[in-house]
Amino acid sequence: MKIAVYQMDLVAGQPNENRKRVKNWVEQVTKQEQLDLLVLPEMWTTAYTLEDLPTILEADQENTEQFLQQLAKEHHIHIVAGSMAVKEGDEIYNRAFVMNKNGQTEYTYDKVHLVPMLDEPLYLTGGKNSAQVFELDGRKMGVIICYDLRFPELIRSLALQGAEVVFVVAEWPLSRKGHWEVLQQARAIENQVFIVSCNRVGTHDGVEFAGSSMVIDPWGEVLEKGSVEQEETLVTTLNLSEVERIRKEVPVFSSRRPNLYK
Numbered sequence: 001m002k003i004a005v006y007q008m009d010l011v012a013g014q015p016n017e018n019r020k021r022v023k024n025w026v027e028q029v030t031k032q033e034q035l036d037l038l039v040l041p042e043m044w045t046t047a048y049t050l051e052d053l054p055t056i057l058e059a060d061q062e063n064t065e066q067f068l069q070q071l072a073k074e075h076h077i078h079i080v081a082g083s084m085a086v087k088e089g090d091e092i093y094n095r096a097f098v099m100n101k102n103g104q105t106e107y108t109y110d111k112v113h114l115v116p117m118l119d120e121p122l123y124l125t126g127g128k129n130s131a132q133v134f135e136l137d138g139r140k141m142g143v144i145i146c147y148d149l150r151f152p153e154l155i156r157s158l159a160l161q162g163a164e165v166v167f168v169v170a171e172w173p174l175s176r177k178g179h180w181e182v183l184q185q186a187r188a189i190e191n192q193v194f195i196v197s198c199n200r201v202g203t204h205d206g207v208e209f210a211g212s213s214m215v216i217d218p219w220g221e222v223l224e225k226g227s228v229e230q231e232e233t234l235v236t237t238l239n240l241s242e243v244e245r246i247r248k249e250v251p252v253f254s255s256r257r258p259n260l261y262k
């Protein structure tokens with residue numbers, strides 16, 4: 001499975017500008033490479049404009065879900081479309097979308113762990129359901145959003161559901177870059193899955209972001225890593241048969257003693 005990750009900068013509060021940038025990127029990258037799947041970062045339509053989200057979302061004329069479906073269909077490519085702020089009644093969710101190559105929404109997930117350090121609980125509503133696996137080309141995968149990375153139980157539950165790849169879409173700050181890197185490697189090693197992350201670059205409201213998007217194999221080796229500051233595209237081929245091989249070599253899942261973990 002050949003993938004491309006768009007480590008992008010975002011234009012705060014301007015969904016139209018960000019859609020244009022994503023459209024251009026998809027057109028370019030699919031011309032240059034024969035790809036199966038694309039990955040976008042967290043909250044890429046608006047960035048972290050939490051206070052202004054109700055106004056921005058109400059003013060936005062275009063339906064981004066349909067925009068993504070159209071892109072996926074036109075380029076016949078799966079898109080793990082990062083996450084977007086979505087308004088439903090009075091609630092706003094930080095929702096991840098996965099589009100399949102036929103242009104259908106394959107899966108959505110609302111971020112369950114809201115970030116106290118960013119006052120997310122003041123502006124957003126946490127997801128009510130845990131993350132589930134979805135299937136693309138017959139392979140099971142999962143997606144989590146940024147702060148979720150700190151909760152090993154969530155990724156473990158995806159691995160137990162059969163995920164071979166877990167995508168992490170993020171706006172992770174530079175000040176905690178060390179955690180970002182170590183936690184991703186740990187999650188890959190302990191669950192023997194590929195971790196594919198897409199973090200933004202740039203700054204917003206004085207916060208610098210860490211970039212450093214990564215592709216990590218189920219042994220914990222970093223196959224690709226983005227820089228801290230630059231917009232970049234990471235292109236990698238995931239050899240999914242590695243998951244089974246590594247799970248045979250170190251049989252963590254059959255050594256588990258879940259009845260003792262109370």
Ligand SMILES: O=C(O)CCC(=O)C(=O)O
Nearest residue numbers: 115146147171172173176
């Ligand atoms: O956990 C962290 O340090 C960063 C989390 C975050 O920025 C997010 O979830 O958007």
